[in-house]
Amino acid sequence: MSEGHDDHGHGKQSFISKYIFSYDHKMIAKQYLTLVMFMAVVGGSLAMLVRLQLGWPGQHAQFWETLFPAGMAQGVMTPEFYVMLFTMHGTIMVFFVLSLGPVSGFGNFLIPLQVGARDMAFPFLNMMSFWTALPGAIIILISFFVEGGAAASGWTAYPPLSAIRSAIPGSAMGQTLWIVGMIFFIASFTMGGLNFVVTILNLRTKGLKMMRLPLTTWAQFLVGILGLLAFPALAAGSILLLFDRGLGTSFYLPAGIFIGDTLFPHSGGSPLLWQHLFWFLGHPEVYIIMLPALGFTSDIISTFTRRPIFGYRSMVYAIVAIAMLSFVVWGHHMFVSGMSPFLGTAFTMTTLCIAVPSAVKVFNWLATLWMAKIQFTTPMLFALGIVSFFVTGGLTGIFLGTNVVDIQLHDTYFVVAHFHFIMAGAGLFGLLAAVYYWFPKMFGRHMNERAGKVHFWFTFIAYYGVFFPMHYLGISGMMRRIYDPNTYDYLKPFQNVNTFISISAFILGLAQVIFLANYFWSMFKGKKVESENPWHANTLEWSTPIHPGHGNWPGDIPEVYRWPYDYQHPDEEGDHAPQWQPPAKVKAAK
Amino acid sequence: MAETLTVPKTKSGDGGGGDFVDQSFGDYGSGGESQKRADTAKLGLRIALGSVTMLFAAFTSAYIVRSAGEDWIPLAAPSLIWVNTVILLFSSVTMELGKRAFESWRPVAFRKWIAVTAVLGALFIAGQVAAWNQLASQGIYLQSHPHSSFFYVLTGVHAVHLLVGVLALFYVLMLARRYELTPGESSSPGVVATYWHFVGGIWIYLIVVLFYL
Ligand code: HEM
Ligand SMILES: [Cu+2]
Numbered sequence: 001m002s003e004g005h006d007d008h009g010h011g012k013q014s015f016i017s018k019y020i021f022s023y024d025h026k027m028i029a030k031q032y033l034t035l036v037m038f039m040a041v042v043g044g045s046l047a048m049l050v051r052l053q054l055g056w057p058g059q060h061a062q063f064w065e066t067l068f069p070a071g072m073a074q075g076v077m078t079p080e081f082y083v084m085l086f087t088m089h090g091t092i093m094v095f096f097v098l099s100l101g102p103v104s105g106f107g108n109f110l111i112p113l114q115v116g117a118r119d120m121a122f123p124f125l126n127m128m129s130f131w132t133a134l135p136g137a138i139i140i141l142i143s144f145f146v147e148g149g150a151a152a153s154g155w156t157a158y159p160p161l162s163a164i165r166s167a168i169p170g171s172a173m174g175q176t177l178w179i180v181g182m183i184f185f186i187a188s189f190t191m192g193g194l195n196f197v198v199t200i201l202n203l204r205t206k207g208l209k210m211m212r213l214p215l216t217t218w219a220q221f222l223v224g225i226l227g228l229l230a231f232p233a234l235a236a237g238s239i240l241l242l243f244d245r246g247l248g249t250s251f252y253l254p255a256g257i258f259i260g261d262t263l264f265p266h267s268g269g270s271p272l273l274w275q276h277l278f279w280f281l282g283h284p285e286v287y288i289i290m291l292p293a294l295g296f297t298s299d300i301i302s303t304f305t306r307r308p309i310f311g312y313r314s315m316v317y318a319i320v321a322i323a324m325l326s327f328v329v330w331g332h333h334m335f336v337s338g339m340s341p342f343l344g345t346a347f348t349m350t351t352l353c354i355a356v357p358s359a360v361k362v363f364n365w366l367a368t369l370w371m372a373k374i375q376f377t378t379p380m381l382f383a384l385g386i387v388s389f390f391v392t393g394g395l396t397g398i399f400l401g402t403n404v405v406d407i408q409l410h411d412t413y414f415v416v417a418h419f420h421f422i423m424a425g426a427g428l429f430g431l432l433a434a435v436y437y438w439f440p441k442m443f444g445r446h447m448n449e450r451a452g453k454v455h456f457w458f459t460f461i462a463y464y465g466v467f468f469p470m471h472y473l474g475i476s477g478m479m480r481r482i483y484d485p486n487t488y489d490y491l492k493p494f495q496n497v498n499t500f501i502s503i504s505a506f507i508l509g510l511a512q513v514i515f516l517a518n519y520f521w522s523m524f525k526g527k528k529v530e531s532e533n534p535w536h537a538n539t540l541e542w543s544t545p546i547h548p549g550h551g552n553w554p555g556d557i558p559e560v561y562r563w564p565y566d567y568q569h570p571d572e573e574g575d576h577a578p579q580w581q582p583p584a585k586v587k588a589a590k
Numbered sequence: 591m592a593e594t595l596t597v598p599k600t601k602s603g604d605g606g607g608g609d610f611v612d613q614s615f616g617d618y619g620s621g622g623e624s625q626k627r628a629d630t631a632k633l634g635l636r637i638a639l640g641s642v643t644m645l646f647a648a649f650t651s652a653y654i655v656r657s658a659g660e661d662w663i664p665l666a667a668p669s670l671i672w673v674n675t676v677i678l679l680f681s682s683v684t685m686e687l688g689k690r691a692f693e694s695w696r697p698v699a700f701r702k703w704i705a706v707t708a709v710l711g712a713l714f715i716a717g718q719v720a721a722w723n724q725l726a727s728q729g730i731y732l733q734s735h736p737h738s739s740f741f742y743v744l745t746g747v748h749a750v751h752l753l754v755g756v757l758a759l760f761y762v763l764m765l766a767r768r769y770e771l772t773p774g775e776s777s778s779p780g781v782v783a784t785y786w787h788f789v790g791g792i793w794i795y796l797i798v799v800l801f802y803l
Pocket of ligand 2: 329332
């Protein structure tokens, strides 16, 4: 229909102010998503290289030497290179893909649209947030090309490996850049979170009470709070780490560390201190990745079953509970660190408590789906995939959260399987579901449905093919972060499982090419959307023009009269009543 | 059967009144544009201060853990920090005078007090540099022992926050010179004042943690 005209008086914008240093939350969101897509390709390729090694350990293929002269000299991957690969894979995926994508990307895009605001509360801060994230990403990427290579102490950066510059090649410049890149990321993410929380609290349109917010925006609200309260711990930890690395302090470094023949002058520091600070952020970070995906799932499931989400209030209380609990469970990552068994049991109890609100969410989704006439669109398929992953990964979480069981399973492939379902899988599918669902709002065109479905089935099946067998490897004792499991006799019989996993991983990787092609093709050639509200959804973003300008609504901001889930409301005609539609009685009176 | 099931009751969650979530967040829709902007800035600052609090809480917990180490040697506070403390407390007073002058719209006094506060802030930072030098001249450096490490790092991080405050004061002065501030409408003087008092509070807190815990 109409082109949304510009409401904010920036009628004619230069290329730079429109596309580069834009203040418009929708453009900033697209900038983030473009960055995320690039980082995802890098992070995914690193995973492929990890799988190459594990599928065919020590295989010789001359061709690789031309690509990685140091890491794969004579075509064989070195252990040092392997360690860098999974470290950077984890770091890039967790922070620069699944935090910047669903949160900074879609949070930015959706929050003002869903709360009925012209923009974020602090547009300048919003722009700065992107322009801090980008240098962070660049610093992380260039760390591959410095002497010694990229960081290699895992995405968790445990000292002493991360604190002594001469420990391993990756502990040198690469680790410094890792920390600096992370500090940029933290700055960016905190600025973003501030905007999220203030916008949602203060800029809601008339009639939009908190308990009428779509669950997506509720999730972003909590994510903002989590980020604001948890990331400072990592910032503090990183500052202390930098001092230990460069300036001779001993916050984390104990006495008696030898590297080669040199004794290091440190004394008294505690490596566990880092673990506490890291995981105080690290666990909430998992929910920063997951909560938006769960929010998208609720909204998408409601739209494509044409039903109100079952138990809206309990959904809200469940994510609030999950968010609060996430601050008191970090110790479950440290069960084998020698902590007191009493403390371990306390962390087990808090961790198992999270199962309750999580189960509430699953049951509510199932109740919404129960005997519904489901429209199996691509975003719906991905949302259902999230439900599946959430159950699979949630169940293994109960094992790992129990300290006595975790002592056996800690640092095995069981853990790798667990977090790739609950965090990586749910997060990745959340990002993909969101792209398919909101693509029409972002670009005024649809993505190709058939390609979308092919993409879904390949991704979904291959994902299980990669990560499900890892449970067995883990129970059998295959440790994570291992360069060549065949150095242990008892792991040799599992080589064929590892080869199977790697082949599945390559299929998974290739399937993403379908997505990327579909995305860019649809941006220019996709079917044009015919009305503002192609999915017949209820949330406020669908009341904007097909191409909303800066300011989002050409006229007044619509008033909100109802919650976002009035599908098949008995008092309303049609199968859905959007939030901006006055109740039938009011209409009749007018 | 399926027919009845496809139309579940929608009562739950329609956001009807009486919910404590809505009561505690308040409904939206009142207040003029500029009022809204002022509230937004204040709220933004409060939330940002929550983050800063967490930063110092994290440092404190690290401090407590580390101070249990066997190599802990208590550090005697360099005498200069007491001078600096007085300067900082005094600057909070001038800040408050500036803010009140703004609210009762006495522009000359307002600008004067803001400038005085900025100068005191800069003086404090200079005083901190001197205090660090005082310690260093006694042979106590950053890496000497854990207590000295924490002293340098924590006061350093605090100084950075104060520097941000000084820059913010200059920004307010600039706005004032351009006649862009209106009492009751512009939020920046109030916001900067809150920040300033908060950073002063953090300083007292750090002194307590570092030397009286
Ligand atoms: C494209 C599909 C993916 C594949 C095939 C894959 C594969 C792997 C493998 C095999 C490891 C274990 C390396 C080792 O322990 O030696 C690993 C580690 C990891 N992956 Fe993935 N992954 C994928 C996607 C993701 C995503 C989307 C995330 C996002 C959160 C993620 C996060 C991590 C993390 C945090 C680690 C731990 C790194 C470390 O130990 O420091 N992965 N990945
Ligand atoms: Cu955790």
